[in-house]
Amino acid sequence: MPHDPGAQAEVLIQAMPYIRRYRGKTVVIKYGGAAMVDESMRAGVMQDLVLLHYVGIQPILVHGGGPEINEAMGKFGKVPQFIQGLRVTDAETMEIVEMVLTGKTNKALVSEIHRQGGQAVGLSGKDGNMLVARKVEGEVDLGFVGEIVKVNPHVINAQIAAEYIPVISSVAVGDNGESYNVNADHVAGAIAVALKAEKLILLTDVPGVLSNKDDPQSLISVLTIAEAKKMIQNKKVDKGMTPKLDACLTAVNGGVDRAHILDGRMPHAILIEVFTDCGIGTMIRG
DSSP, X not given: OOOOHHHHHHHHHHHHHHHHHHTTOEEEEEEOSHHHHSHHHHHHHHHHHHHHHHTTOEEEEEEOOHHHHHHHHHHTTOOOOEETTEEOBOHHHHHHHHXXXXXXXXXXXXXXXXXXXXXXXXEETTGGGOEEEEEOOSSSOOBSBEEEEEEXXXXXXXXXXXXXXXXXXXXXXXXXXXXEEOOHHHHHHHHHHHTTOSEEEEEESSSSOBSSTTOTTOBOOEEEHHHHHHHHHTTOSOTTTHHXXXXXXXXXXXXXXXXXXXXXTSTTHHHHHHHSSOOOSEEEEO
16 A cells, blocks of 8 residues: 555655754664664664664663674573673683674674664774773672773774764773673663763563563553662662663663663654654653
8 A cells, every 4th residue: 555645655654853853963772681682673673773863862872792702602602691681701701702793793683784774883892992991790690791991982983973873882991901791781871871872772572671570561551760779779679670661770870861761662752752752761861
């Protein structure tokens, strides 16, 4: 059935106020989970990024690659271990993480953006000392798991000035040149603050934050900073959601206007969030 040209024009007109509002602004998007593994879903997300770029909004893509890292670890006979949502990362696992994130996943996403008509550059957090990290200390030794202590945005800004979409893997560098595996949600939150982004969008494979983590129908549309902190403290969210809320809190406390946790399995979730009044996923605000 042919599309109605009038209806298509009406959609564009309805999007105009949002294009005007966000034109020239930066939106940091974190992509990960099972939604990144499905090729058709991944193509749709990359289409969204390219469209944002064409209408004058600057997307920054930060990615993880948990399922692909797990698969690669299995090939090396290693069993993934997680503590409080963070991957236990010994020296051999760190090599696998870096190989997968910077050598495979990153370049696949860059290639898909090019296939969708955009221009992208793949970056590691080690490029230009973009992401400087220190070892996460705690009751349990997580190995080469890091936390961001500094973001140097010069490399990112250089790619923006050259009209590329930066695609950033969540590998950081330590003071002695060692590599650190940093949770990609945390990386996205820190980069959003450093770039003074307008929005942080975390794409995942769940509908958003749930009031009952076992009930997918219990979606919470809006959370304040205080409410999000309380959910973490009271362990009302599962372990995988905790770093996402942490990242949103980092962003909003750091001056980012809004942070969103969206279901990346929904076709064109980014466009729906940016260009419509429809409330999808969970929004965290001050």
